[in-house]
Amino acid sequence: MTIKETQERxxxxxxxxxxxxxxxxxxxxxxxxxxxxxxxxxxxxxxxQSFKESDKNKDLGDELADVLWVLVCLANQTGVDLTAALxxxxxxxxxxxxxxxxxxxxxx
Numbered sequence: 001m002t003i004k005e006t007q008e009r010x011x012x013x014x015x016x017x018x019x020x021x022x023x024x025x026x027x028x029x030x031x032x033x034x035x036x037x038x039x040x041x042x043x044x045x046x047x048x049q050s051f052k053e054s055d056k057n058k059d060l061g062d063e064l065a066d067v068l069w070v071l072v073c074l075a076n077q078t079g080v081d082l083t084a085a086l087x088x089x090x091x092x093x094x095x096x097x098x099x100x101x102x103x104x105x106x107x108x
Contacts, residue, residue, distance in 0.1 A: 003083045010072045031070040
């Protein structure tokens, strides 16, 4: 599935099953919440924290998909073409970071 197809599928789902988009502010709060869930899972799986019983069966892929879903919702409702935005972002990084990471002593 392409990014464009993802945006279209999320939009179709929202308009049929979800009834309508939440407000942009509400979706921003939901995005923050979903990122927090990813952070909690990663800190337990890869960090030093132990799992809480309620977190033991959480799936990182599912949590990341929740983040992507809400991000796509925000893009859709604010008129952002994520494909174009990502392509532009690559161009920016190609110029700005052409040698930045290669020259970083911390990464050697």
